[in-house]
Amino acid sequence: MSLWFTEKQTENVGFSIKVSRQLFSKKSDFQKIEIFDSEEFGRFLALDGIMMLTEKDEHIYHEMIVHPAMAVHPRAKDILVIGAGDGGVLRELARYKSIKHIDVVEIDENVVEAAKEFLPQTACGFKDPRIDLHFEDGVRFVRRKSDCYDLIIVDSTDPFGPGEGLFTKEFYGGCNKALRKDGILVNQHESPFYKDDAAAMAHTHKHIFKRFPIAKVYQAHIPTYPSGHWLFGFASKKYHPLKNLNSDKWNALKIKTRYYNTNLHLGAFALPTYVEEMLKDVE
Numbered sequence: 464m465s466l467w468f469t470e471k472q473t474e475n476v477g478f479s480i481k482v483s484r485q486l487f488s489k490k491s492d493f494q495k496i497e498i499f500d501s502e503e504f505g506r507f508l509a510l511d512g513i514m515m516l517t518e519k520d521e522h523i524y525h526e527m528i529v530h531p532a533m534a535v536h537p538r539a540k541d542i543l544v545i546g547a548g549d550g551g552v553l554r555e556l557a558r559y560k561s562i563k564h565i566d567v568v569e570i571d572e573n574v575v576e577a578a579k580e581f582l583p584q585t586a587c588g589f590k591d592p593r594i595d596l597h598f599e600d601g602v603r604f605v606r607r608k609s610d611c612y613d614l615i616i617v618d619s620t621d622p623f624g625p626g627e628g629l630f631t632k633e634f635y636g637g638c639n640k641a642l643r644k645d646g647i648l649v650n651q652h653e654s655p656f657y658k659d660d661a662a663a664m665a666h667t668h669k670h671i672f673k674r675f676p677i678a679k680v681y682q683a684h685i686p687t688y689p690s691g692h693w694l695f696g697f698a699s700k701k702y703h704p705l706k707n708l709n710s711d712k713w714n715a716l717k718i719k720t721r722y723y724n725t726n727l728h729l730g731a732f733a734l735p736t737y738v739e740e741m742l743k744d745v746e
Contacts, residue, residue: 470509473689476690477540478505481501483500484499486506488557495510495572497580498506505518515549517687521585523683524688526555526568526723530718530720531649533694541614543616545617547588548578550586552618554587558718565591565593567596570599570601572598582641602634615642616649635671639675646699648675648696650698651696652664654693655738655741659685674699676701678696679696681732
C-alpha cells in the first residue's frame, strides 16, 4: 500500500507527495509538527498539514529571502530573524563574515529540535556562534526593540495559527521602529495565484506599503509551494532593491548559490501584470 502526503492548497486543489516513511510527529503547544521522507523531494517538514520545506527545493526559498537584501545593504551587521525554526535562513546568513550578530526568535522550540535531529541540511545554520536564539512570540519581541537592526527577515508560516500576528499592521510598525534609519525588512509574501493566498498577499503589502517609504515585491519559483509562484516583500527606509544593488561587491564575495544570482535579482522584481495590478490596488 502506498503512503501519500497531501496538502490541501485550496478547497479544490491538493498537492501530493508519495512518502517513504514518517520520521517524526508531535503535537506541540502551537501546532502539529511532522517530518517525512520521500523519493522525489527527500525529507520534508509539515506544520499543521502545510508543507514548510523539502530538501529538494528549500534552497530556493532560503536563498531568495536572504541574499537580495544582503546584496543591497552595504553594511548589514545586526540581523533579526523571526521564525526560521528549520535553520535554513541562518545557514545562508552564516555565509557573510561581515555579520556581527543574529537574533533568532522562534515561538516553537519543538520545531528547532526536530529540525536539528531530522533536517541537518538546514539545521546546520544553528551552529553559527553569532546567533542568539529566543523562544518567544515574535510580535512581543519586536515591540521591545528600537533602532537596533540593519535587517529583519520574517520567515513566518502562513497568516493563521502561530504566524497570524506576523501579518498585522502593528507588527510591521514594530519592525520599522526596530530597524535603523537605513534598515531593510524582508518577509515571505505568500502566493498571488489562488484567491485566498492572493488576498493575504495584498493585505500584507497594504500594511507594509503604508509604513515604509520603499516597498517592493519580488518573486521566485518554488515547486512545492502553492501554485509554485511565490512572492517576497522588500521594504526599506533608504535602499532601493534595484538602484542600490551592488552586483560587483556581492559577486566578489564568491558565495556559492544554486538559485540566486545578481542577474536573477534584477529579473525577480519584474512581476506579471496581474500581480502588479493587485499591488497597485492596495497602494
